[in-house]
Amino acid sequence: MVVITGATGKTGSSAASALLEAHETVRCIGRTENRLRPFADKGAQALVGDQSDAAFLTKAFAGADAVYALIPPKMDVPDVRAYYGVMTAALVTAIRDARVKKVVLLSSLGAERESGTGPVLGLHDTEKTLDALKEVDMIFLRAGYFYENLLTQAGLIKSGGMIAGTADPDAPILMVAAQDIGHQAAALLAKRNFKGHTIMDLFGQQLSYRQAALTIGKKIGIPKLSYVQSGDDDAITSMAAMGMSRNMAASLVELSHAISRGEVTSTKIKSKSPNAQTKFAGFVSKTFYPAYKAVL
Numbered sequence: 078m079v080v081i082t083g084a085t086g087k088t089g090s091s092a093a094s095a096l097l098e099a100h101e102t103v104r105c106i107g108r109t110e111n112r113l114r115p116f117a118d119k120g121a122q123a124l125v126g127d128q129s130d131a132a133f134l135t136k137a138f139a140g141a142d143a144v145y146a147l148i149p150p151k152m153d154v155p156d157v158r159a160y161y162g163v164m165t166a167a168l169v170t171a172i173r174d175a176r177v178k179k180v181v182l183l184s185s186l187g188a189e190r191e192s193g194t195g196p197v198l199g200l201h202d203t204e205k206t207l208d209a210l211k212e213v214d215m216i217f218l219r220a221g222y223f224y225e226n227l228l229t230q231a232g233l234i235k236s237g238g239m240i241a242g243t244a245d246p247d248a249p250i251l252m253v254a255a256q257d258i259g260h261q262a263a264a265l266l267a268k269r270n271f272k273g274h275t276i277m278d279l280f281g282q283q284l285s286y287r288q289a290a291l292t293i294g295k296k297i298g299i300p301k302l303s304y305v306q307s308g309d310d311d312a313i314t315s316m317a318a319m320g321m322s323r324n325m326a327a328s329l330v331e332l333s334h335a336i337s338r339g340e341v342t343s344t345k346i347k348s349k350s351p352n353a354q355t356k357f358a359g360f361v362s363k364t365f366y367p368a369y370k371a372v373l
Contacts, residue, residue, distance in 0.1 A: 078101075080137060081103060081104070082149075083149045084113065085108070087225055087259070089105075090116075092260070093263075094119075103122070104121065105117075108149075129163050129167050131166070135171040137171070138174075138177050142178050144180050144181070146180055148183075157196050157199060157325050158198055161198075162199075162202060179214050181262045184203070185200050186220065186278060186341050187341035188200045188217070193335050214273060218277050219343075221251035221253040222341070223255055224254050224357060239303050240286065240290045243309055243330050244336050245306065245336075246285060250283065252357060253355075257279065265277075276344070278343040278345040278346050281356060282351055282357050283351070284357060287304050297369055313327055316329065
């Protein structure tokens with residue numbers, strides 16, 4: 078049996094669906110029953126609970142030989158790194174107590190760095206902690222920047238005719254579709270033939286925010302759609318006004334500067350040799366454009 082944490086999220090839902098289609102026995106973990114119901118309808122076991130609760134997570138992992146592990150995003154936490162610490166501690170306890178043998182962890186490019194990468198530092202800590210579980214075979218799946226992160230820009234494009242952020246407009250960014258992450262995790266978990274602790278980088282395309290803006294603009298009918306680099310303080314204030322904690326907002330700004338410095342990149346694969354299927358233009362056509370059209 079394979080357990081999928083964060084099964085109602087972007088990568089977890091993709092992994093769960095792929096494994097169910099492959100006729101694997103799947104147990105899905107999520108925060109709400111309603112969002113888990115589609116997986117239950119397809120034959121998955123569904124458990125509702127809090128991943129910070131080690132007792133719940135141990136129960137959820139019981140009887141499983143493999144787990145797709147991720148730290149669910151929580152944008153309002155007052156201390157981002159401490160949040161990752163709490164979630165990781167519960168994960169380690171559950172893996173040990175349930176005697177799970179195979180784990181694929183969703184991590185991030187840049188997780189090898191010890192400072193300056195914002196929320197990715199939480200994943201650095203998670204990798205280091207899980208690395209102590211030598212009896213468990215693991216893959217740290219270091220994914221690129223999600224294409225889906227750009228969906229938050231749809232409203233700004235409609236209202237202001239631009240994309241905005243704090244990263245350098247021309248900094249190359251290794252990006253990936255969440256669906257490709259889920260499919261890769263599912264393929265690894267279905268085979269369960271990995272040994273030891275290994276790192277796998279995953280990305281679909283390298284492009285800058287300026288290039289991303291032009292690709293989006295071409296599809297939506299604004300061929301010269303621009304990317305505007307905003308100031309750090311303004312960005313933090315804006316994100317906080319949308320309900321994000323100031324610590325999380327500042328952490329994301331720090332990450333954008335690490336990206337601008339070229340510090341969030343692949344250590345395993347050349348940037349011109351992507352290993353995920355979906356290209357950015359395909360994501361724009363299939364996912365971004367419908368989301369943009371839906372914005373009132």
